[in-house]
Amino acid sequence: MEKLQAVKGMNDILPPDSARWEWLEARVGALMARYGYQNLRTPLVEPTALFVRGLGEVTDIVEKEMYSFVDRMNGDDLSLRPENTAGVVRAVIEHSLLHDGGKRLYYMGPMFRHERPQKGRYRQFHQIGAEALGYPGPDVDAELILMCRALWRELGLVEGRDLRLEVNSLGQLDERRAHRAALVAHFEAHHDLLDDDSRRRLHTNPLRILDSKNPALQPLIEAAPRLLDHLGAESRAHFDGVRAALDAVGLEYRINPRLVRGMDYYNLTVFEWVTERLGAQGTVCGGGRYDPLIEQLGGKPAPAVGWALGVERLLLLLCEAGVAPPATAPRAYAVLASPAALVRALPVVEVLRAAGVSVLMHAAGKDGFGSLKSQFRRADASGAAWALIFGDDELARGEVALKPLRARDGRAAGAQFTRVLADSAEWARELLDDNPPL
Structure with missing residues (x-):
């Protein structure tokens, strides 16, 4: 009889390695409680339309990476969740969780993307995320960033050595439109230098070109107009508020004007915690503000901000940094x-x-x-x-x-x-x- 094996890119987590996961999850749960965040668990399968509307139809995730299928029983278009922010927002809307004020929530669990498996990046991967919904101020943006720093310290990592923080502001829709027009003009003037993906996105989503990892495009991207130069007074005041809060606690960061993140729902603050210990794929945790998403998915307009980190990549970083969880053994x-x-x-x-x-x-x-x-x-x-x-x-x-x-x-x-x-x-x-x- 043929020996059955796990699906490529979807891995078993076996003892004693599973103890490292339990150790990490226990510390995350304790940290979230100290910050007042409550656990939310959403289904692994969601309507495909949730991600098309939430992430953007021309994002790599929706175009290339989702595991989507038609339910044979009723014909519904469904997908394994490729990320969980959209699912959290769907749950918040469906159950009217914001009826009595803002909510601080967190989740842990598997996500699914059909991409080439490599070290630290798998087709079934795991994320830990925190979402604060209903809070408009820059103080909550800073709180979420500081929660990350607290987690690194809890795990034995050192910010500045093992991880560093990069921040940016994407402004609001009208500011992005002005920036978008400037980007299109810039890239159209150098159309012959663009790769196929960038040409396809030039008139649908030129902001994604800034997120390209193609080395040949980097000089062109560096010369592109900066969104920070198109921010209005309110957007700049929000970004200044985030920076002032981070400065107040002595958290070092770098403003990266090319940081845009990979989903269409972001506005205002975006940030990433990056490392040089894991090669070219250096982002361990990323997030930002996504005020338009709740209304975009059918809810009453409400602000929101959050982050997600890759568990596999974080565990790899802990190994590279020489951080060993306590050994598990019976007493x-x-x-x-x-x-x-x-x-x-x-x-x-x-x-x-x-x-x-x-x-x-x-x-x-x-x-x-x-x-x-x-x-x-x-x-x-x-x-x-x-x-x-x-x-x-x-x-x-x-x-x-x-x-x-x-x-x-x-x-x-x-x-x-x-x-x-x-x-x-x-x-x-x-x-x-x-x-x-x-």
Whole structure:
């Protein structure tokens, strides 16, 4: 029978690597709570029209990368979500979440884009995102950027060394129209230098040309008119407000006038956290303000701002920066002298687990539990700090032997002692103590 394998570019996340994901997700959840952001979970499948209307019909994502299909049951046009901001906005509109004021929300989960798989970029990839909806001021733009900085610090990354911040303003629609006209005139004057993608976008979405990664186009892009020079007073005041907030907390950043992001829904502030540790694809986290999107998707006009980061790329960056999550290992390993020991050990192990002690119990093979020597090898390989030895002699006295497996604070491993089985709830805390009594 043919061996089945995962779809190309959609990867299994196996232990022990999955522990790194859990470690990251736990820290993100705790950070979001400190900033007052609540978790929102949206479906993996959405109407295709949501992304066409939300992201823009001539974006690379909609044109080339979405996994879209027709529902065989009812003929609906559906797509696997390629990003989640549009889905969050759809949920906010559908459930009238802004009826009592603004909302701070975050999400974690898989996204799907049909692109060439490469290191850190896969067809099923994962994003963590934060969205603040209903808040118009530059203070919330700055809050979201500062939340990123707090996350980097929480994970052991250093801004300025491992990551740096770039910011820009896209202004408002009328300002972009004036800038658009100037861009079209500039690129039309150099039409022969444009690649096929840029020529196709010249009259539909010339702003996307500024986001081109084609090295041959970079001198032409650098010479193009700057949107910052077309900002009106209100847009400039908003951008100045964001910058003043970042300056107030000493966060260094670079104004990048060519930063436009990849979706059509952005306005005013846009930003990216970039790194040089991961090669040419240096963006780890990006976002900005998208005030038009709620109305564009059928809701009452309301401001919004947010960001998303790629989990795979962030985990790669942590490895490149030498940041290692804490090792995951059981706190204790239960060693069983005989099958008869199992019924005496199980109640004790369950009490310890209920008290917060992670216990890995030795499992019987087809020939039984094996020798104590082989069990101790497994206990040591598990990384456990303790061995709980349910030996025949100890059990006859109503006891269990506790053996430290790891040296701590200059104290050698191996000096074991006994505790009463019936008192396991009382001595459970000793197993969590890095300085146990002798």
